[in-house]
Amino acid sequence: MVRITMTAFRSLLSVFLLFLCISNHRVASVTVVKHLPGFNGPLSFYLETGYVLVDEVNGGEIFYYFVESEGNPAEDPILLWLTGGERCSAFSGLAYEIGPIRFVKTLYNGSIPQLEYHPYGYTKHANIIFLDAPIGAGFSYSLNPKGYEVGDITTSMQIHKFLIKWFGDHPQYLSNSLYIGGDSYAGKTAPFITQLISEGNEAGQRPLLNLKGYLVGNPSTGESFYDVNYQVPYAHGVGIISDQIYEVVYLISVTKFMCYNQRNQLINSSLPSFFPLSLHQVIQRSCRGEDYTNPNNVVCAEALDVFSKLTNEEGGAHILEPICILVSPRKSRIENRRFLRDDYLWFSKPEEPPFYCRSYGYYLSYFWANDNSTREALGIKKGTVNEWLRCRALPYEVDIKSSIKYHLNLTSRGYRALVYSGDHDSLAPFLGTQAWVRSLNFTVVDGWRAWHVDGQTGGFTETYSNNLTFATIKGGGHTAPEYQPKECMAMFGRWISNQPL
Structure with missing residues (x-):
């Protein structure tokens, strides 16, 4: 017969009670x-x-x-x-x-x-x-x-x-x-x-x-240099801004790139192909800023104002989709893009958008998530969140x-x-993403090529050393899986399984 001392019994009891508390929790x-x-x-x-x-x-x-x-x-x-x-x-x-x-x-x-x-x-x-x-x-x-x-x-x-x-x-x-x-x-x-x-x-x-x-x-x-500045060549490439406007903003872009090079001790040979090296001396004399959110003279400010007005004529999250209702007043594109919030984030009870808008689906979520039966099914603790919002406006550092x-x-x-x-996203255009990926200076191990789904082009991809893959999704918007779900699932499934796209 095994005898258990009182000390051992108390220890076992404590462990049991702890386990019980954890189980109840x-x-x-x-x-x-x-x-x-x-x-x-x-x-x-x-x-x-x-x-x-x-x-x-x-x-x-x-x-x-x-x-x-x-x-x-x-x-x-x-x-x-x-x-x-x-x-x-x-x-x-x-x-x-x-x-x-x-x-x-x-x-x-x-x-x-x-x-x-x-x-x-x-x-x-x-x-x-x-x-x-x-x-x-x-x-x-x-x-x-x-x-x-x-x-x-x-x-x-x-x-x-x-x-x-x-x-x-x-x-x-x-x-x-x-x-x-x-x-x-x-x-x-x-x-x-x-x-x-x-x-x-x-x-x-x-x-x-x-x-x-x-x-x-x-x-x-x-970094605004990548997140914001590359919106300009993208907007020009897809026909949102004209050659003339691009030439003005283009000079600003070159200026900012040279400033960025100087401040980050990069070499001039890393200039993207669309930046002319012949402007080098002019640019060096005018380095006074870092990104489009801080124009440093009247010409810059006027050019960027025109740029914002023109880009506000397209959907942002997807340049081919209609512009739909916003809950809060629409900010200028430059300011709005700085934090990469898409055009359909609800920070209060949403106003009903037209049915043809993609945002109508987001509108439905407000009523679904705030229904008592939903909260009961999800196990939501009572008294914790009185009103569910897709996005909530609170201070954030x-x-x-x-x-x-x-x-x-x-x-x-x-x-x-x-x-x-997604290659139809003008909020965070693929040009900027591709630029910072290349700034890592990794060796290309599989050059730029198309990848396919069901015999059709799903997008384009390039693979680098150190297990880094970059890919575009043809027709994708700011959240690519939302716009091209089949293609994105195929991309993810291949990558997560260590297969080439």
């Missing part, structure tokens, strides 16, 4: 969703929602949607997906971009909007965590208002903490390859988060995450000034990277 914070309001029948995929505490001081919790792979969940990669915008819900990625559901576009009649299965979701190839980050986005919340005072760095650290805790609660996925992904503004923070994970692994942080790489779509870098150094560091250390651009 998990039951309270995790919901397995088998039915969604507006979706016909039970879900054909595994959906889990829940909260993870990432700010103990202020009681800040991040809400997530987790969708298991429709292939082989035990072996397929885990993709953490971040939606663009500084305070935008992950639901946009889930329902409009890469998730397995989408809205049925019908006129809103007061009943719950309808959902249907999306056949081109990335969940065909990966398990995906859609994250309402930063705190204040979607259903994420803070008990103390101070918890909403976050920025790029704070949020990235909280996301890293989220992953450590989430994998601690889901150890069955620890052996799966992990990738970090995001588009638009999140394309700037995704590489920084990837670096935080890498550094945590090297420091011996547990659990050890099986990090393999990252992907970014139509990404911001934080833009404190990552450039992501390019993280791209360079990560790819140089062996992490895989996919950088892609």
Whole structure:
């Protein structure tokens, strides 16, 4: 007979009570969703929602949607997906971009909007965590208002903490390859988060995450030289501005490039092909600024004003789509593009757009997410978020000034990277993305070529050393999967499986 001392018994009791508390906590914070309001029948995929505490001081919790792979969940990669915008819900990625559901576009009649299965979701190839980050986005919340005072760095650290805790609660996925992904503004923070994970692994942080790489779509870098300046040659190339206007803004562009070269100690031979070296001396005398958001004389200001007026005549997120209703007054294109917010971000209860607008689908999400049956199905904590908004206007510190150094560091250390651009996006045109990719000075291992889906061109791609792939999506807009879902799913599926595009 085995005798247990009182001390040992108390220790065992403490462990049991701790386990009980943890189990109760998990039951309270995790919901397995088998039915969604507006979706016909039970879900054909595994959906889990829940909260993870990432700010103990202020009681800040991040809400997530987790969708298991429709292939082989035990072996397929885990993709953490971040939606663009500084305070935008992950639901946009889930329902409009890469998730397995989408809205049925019908006129809103007061009943719950309808959902249907999306056949081109990335969940065909990966398990995906859609994250309402930063705190204040979607259903994420803070008990103390101070918890909403976050920025790029704070949020990235909280996301890293989220992953450590989430994998601690889901150890069955620890052996799966992990990738970090995001588009638009999140394309700037995704590489920084990837670096935080890498550094945590090297420091011996547990659990050890099986990090393999990252992907970014139509990404911001934080550098106006790439994010803003390349809008000019793009606008000229697609016929939005004339030769005459381009020539004026073109000179400004050359000036800014030379200023950028001087301040970053680059060599003049790195000038893009559309910049004439013969203007070198003139340019050096006029270096007084860095980007189009800060015109330094009357001629520049007038030229940029004309440029903004003309580019405001197209959709921005997709140059071929109609210009649709905005909730807030439309800013000038230069100012609006600086933070890469698309034209359809709702920062308050949306006004109904015309039915032909793509934004009508976003309009439906407001009523779906704020329906009591939806909140009950998703396991939303009562009293935390009174009104769900696709994007929320709260103070946010833009404190990552450039992501390019993280791209360079990560790819140089062996992490895989996919950088892609919808070629009809004028907010973050592929020319700027291609330029910063080439600025890394990696060797081209597979030159510029077309890639195909079902016998048709899906876009164009170039592969570099250090496992870096750049691709365009033909016909894609600012969030490419939203506009060309079949092509993007094929691109992602090939890349994530280590196959050439």
